[in-house]
Amino acid sequence: MPLSPHVPDLGALELLLDVVATGSIGAAGRVHGITQQAASARLRALEQRAGVALLDRRARGTRLTEAGTAFAAWATRVVEAAHDLDAGLAALRHQGTARLRLAASMTVAEHLVPGWLAALRARDRADPVQVTLTATNSAAVAQLVRDGAVDLGLVEGPEPLADLSRRVVGTDRLVLVVAPDHPWAARRSVSAAVLARTPLVTREVGSGTRHALEQALASAGASPSAVPTMELSTATAVRESVRAGLGPAVLSRLAVAADLREQRLVEVPVAGVDLARELRAVWTGPAHSPPAGPARDLVAIAARSQPETRL
Template identity: 55%
Template sequence: MSEEQRGPIAHRVPDLAALELLLAVARHGSLGRAARELGITQPAASSRIRSMERQLGVALVDRSPRGSRLTDAGALVTDWAGRIVEAAEAFDAGAQALRDRRDSRLRVAASMTIAEYLLPGWLIALRQGRPGTAVSLLAGNSAAVAERLLRDDADLGFVEGLAVPEGLDGTVIGHDRLIVVAAPGHDWARRRSPVSPEKLAATSLVLRERGSGTRQVLDSALAEYGGLAEPLLELASTTAVKAAAVSGAGPAVLSELAVTEELASRRLVRIPVEGVRLRRDLRAVWRQGHRPTGPARDLLSLTRSSG
């Protein structure tokens, strides 16, 4: 193999911009008119032709006051260039079709609090900008969201918890506070002093299931106080936990976002707790190395602008 034939083909074959210029020169018989068609200056066009001639090692265009004429070698290269540009146009059309298919759907996985109280507003705003995108929403706890992303069953996820789940990348989009609530008739609702961390840890509570962001934060916050007592009830949704607390089953720990109406109507009472931090981050997450694109990127932007 000769020296000229070694190395990557990209180093030996002119780029598409140069080939398109050569085709324009063939159409117009003028380097100036070809340059104007492609939106470049004539000196830039001349430089591009000379660079292509050096790269190929043959003269392609004869220039004269009457115009520019292809050499015999230039006519042959122009024929090849036409086929390459046609193939590139087919490639571009195929890539656009892939983008259109990608942009026609968005699969979102979200933890329960975000799915119930934040995502509806974001999705309404997304629809205004992308009315043709069909959105599917899978709601579950934070562990389930991570599993769906890792299986490529979702394009973008939202979780609550202490950290980005393993195998994912993410960014903080907001914050949330967990609060202790109880029905007005519960003994804690009549307390005059805050509940201590030790008392909270030792009390059987109505809780979300293991794997939920709420449970992760609570487990971590109370670990130094002996950890959580055996749950009074362990339920798989925020709505179920709220219903149990409202019914008087026992105190519950819930997102502040989730109990706004119940606190306003006095169906639940907020129980002060001292000495324990129950704040958590809300995160958008995605598979490592697969930063959101298309509608997923747009949805991510909406979460940030609303914060």
């Protein structure tokens, strides 16, 4: 039986759901690569076709009407089913082998992704997913996602990434670490101002860890002013440099947990600075849902394991 002429197209449903996810028509339009005016016109056409008012447009943002709330719930199921259909067809075109092109920041790739992929493989043991993983800094991960080179990115740090859809999948905490014989090892804490003017062993520009530290210090009124002692491309290299006595560093607790337990490094509290940060999955396309298939499954696995990442 043919559908009613009141049933809108999938693209319009996705646009409406992205208005809900982002809170504004302009932001939803950017997700779809169209102007705010074009997005607004498309949404008005959707309301005309549906025959009900779906959105309450206000100066401070756009909200769903009562009818729109019910409509959005139905639309979510329709869009998710369409994505599942798309993923199923893609699997058939590739002879049933699911593939996931993944990029992750160095910290996430080294310490979290292996466990998440193991859970994904255990879930799909009968038809294992083919995964390619690129480990690089957060800025490069975001660019790979924008370029369509990967299906999903996993990043750390406070960068807003307004042009990408995103979901928080966990939290992490940065810690200031020194070698056991460093003068700071005996201190009860270090102030934000002292840390900001101290040359550190750091990750390279573009690293989520470095950006998170700079933002945290700036929020505490102490923007970094010292030239780094060294700039290195991996957390492992930074950690080993600190152990060798080349200077303090601020790293993810994930990267130094074993060294702290074995007392190869000493954590020094930083007074008045919030060093917690979010770990996020990023992708292109609808903001309300990651790409269907293995990418969506991996995001769900990561989000379920979130308590283990709160260190």
